[in-house]
Amino acid sequence: xxxxxxxxxxxxxxxxxxxxxxxxxxxxxxxxxxxxxxxxxxxxxxxxxxxxxxxxxxxxxxxxxxxxxxxxxxxxxxxxxxxxxxxxxxxxxxxxxxxxxxxxxxxxxxxxxxxxxxxxxxxxxxxxxxxxxxxxxxxxxxxxxxxx
Numbered sequence: 001x002x003x004x005x006x007x008x009x010x011x012x013x014x015x016x017x018x019x020x021x022x023x024x025x026x027x028x029x030x031x032x033x034x035x036x037x038x039x040x041x042x043x044x045x046x047x048x049x050x051x052x053x054x055x056x057x058x059x060x061x062x063x064x065x066x067x068x069x070x071x072x073x074x075x076x077x078x079x080x081x082x083x084x085x086x087x088x089x090x091x092x093x094x095x096x097x098x099x100x101x102x103x104x105x106x107x108x109x110x111x112x113x114x115x116x117x118x119x120x121x122x123x124x125x126x127x128x129x130x131x132x133x134x135x136x137x138x139x140x141x142x143x144x145x146x147x148x
Contacts (some may be wrong), residue, residue: 001074003018006030006139016030018127020145028065028094031074031133036090039076042146043086045118050088052070052108053071060103068094069142070099073126084111095115121148 009025021038025031040047058075062068079085086110094103112119124148132143 002147006016007124008034008041008043008044010038018145019121019123019128019148022052023144025140026138028140029092031142032069032092032094032103033088035069035073035142036076036087038144039073039090039123039146040082040109042085042123042148043113043120044126045120045137048090049117050086051110052088053110055106055108056085057104058104060105061100063067063100065101066131068103068106069133069144070126070128070131072103072105073144074144075105077125080112085109086117088110103140123148127130 008021011020011022019042023031023034023038025034037047044050056079060068060071062071077105087107089108091106092103094101123146127145127147129145130143134141
């Protein structure tokens with residue numbers, strides 16, 4: 001298994017019929033960006049081919065950070081399913097207020113285009129299987145399995 005410091009890496013031996021990845025970052029904002037990139041990279045081979053001509057803002061609140069990530073990924077999939085959008089850039093502000101995590105997100109990307117984008121697989125949903133967000137020392141990590 002290859003060691004990595006930050007970013008995301010697909011895991012090939014976790015779930016046979018699904019796609020799994022692990023992401024690592026120094027802060028929650030970067031962690032959510034890497035997770036967004038991994039979801040997009042599951043669907044589109046080269047994220048660099050995606051322009052940033054459509055922007056979407058959305059807010060999510062959840063009682064724990066795992067659920068915030070789950071709902072975040074589901075929102076990315078929603079925009080793909082309903083509007084045909086994929087995102088290249090994701091900016092976020094995540095804070096804890098009382099017993100809730102609050103996330104403010106701004107995504108930029110464009111409509112999927114089979115003639116322009118090298119399409120891979122269609123992500124159907126995030127799953128709760130092995131879903132985990134944790135902080136270890138100064139680093140955050142996330143384990144995610146996507147239903148394809």
